[in-house]
Amino acid sequence: LYAGVGSLSNIGDQGMEAEEGRAAIWRLDLETEQAGIFASGLRNAVGMAWEPSTGTLWTVVNERDGLGDETPPDYLTSVREGGFYGWPYCYWGQTVDDRVPQDPALVARAITPDYALGGHTASLGLCWMPAGTLPGFPDGMVIGQHGSWNRSTLSGYRVIFVPFAGGKPSGPPRDILSGFLSDDEKTAYGRPVGVAIGADGKSLLVADDVGDIIWRVTAA
Incomplete structure (x- = not known):
């Protein structure tokens, strides 16, 4: 464990x-x-997940405060x-x-x-998502970003996907769920945290602790 x-x-x-x-x-x-x-x-290592081709443990970490909007980045x-x-x-x-x-x-x-x-995206949830779970997404990691509170322009408030190849990240992140933050940044409609693959293997579940809801993402 x-x-x-x-x-x-x-x-x-x-x-x-x-x-x-x-x-x-x-x-x-x-x-x-x-x-x-x-x-x-x-x-602050929060979410953890195994990359199956190598058996390597991965985690998302919330870094320190007080050095500016982007320094250092969460990772x-x-x-x-x-x-x-x-x-x-x-x-x-x-x-x-x-x-x-x-x-x-x-x-x-x-x-x-x-x-x-x-910086300060509050990346908390993490899970491995195999290719084919959602159409158009290869193998990779899904990350629930709870969102910042201590930077001039807010960041996070979304669920992102990081593609993997050869056991390593292989490209820029892609949004899976977004739109949780109002344009004026005064209202957060949701703040994603935990992420998990559904039991059917064809859906993604996302816990949202502001909306008090679990979202289920599937093919259109």
Whole structure:
């Protein structure tokens, strides 16, 4: 069993002792009841999904605040066992956050994520969608973007699809569901979160925690 555990604060504001065991993905062996950190430095790893051709774990991560509208981006990334992804010392690889007391040895280990999703999109839900589930969509990942609150122009508020080839993202994102945000950005009609493939294998289910509804997306 794999579980994402978010950070307590934005950038270790209460010291790293308070963040012990956080900003990480944990792995629990249900037979032996042994648990440990699988990967760390992930500020808020929420949705997780397996890419079936390689058996690799992928996650979407919400990055830190306070550096502007687009810096750093939230991201989709493969997760390496024992990997360190930067938080709180650096972001998007080894870009140092000078607001944080540094640990150069950890910065030198920081892995650059695979795929940027834009700043503060609050990308939360994640699932693998095989080719043929929806017409015109190849293999890829579906992401529920809950939407920003702390940037000058709002972003997210949609469900996107990231195509994959050879076990990696292979192109720009495509909208599956959008139109949840009014033109003047004053009203959110919905905020997508969880995503899952329907039991029929021909539909996508989306949990919307503002509309208080589950959407079902199928062929026209």
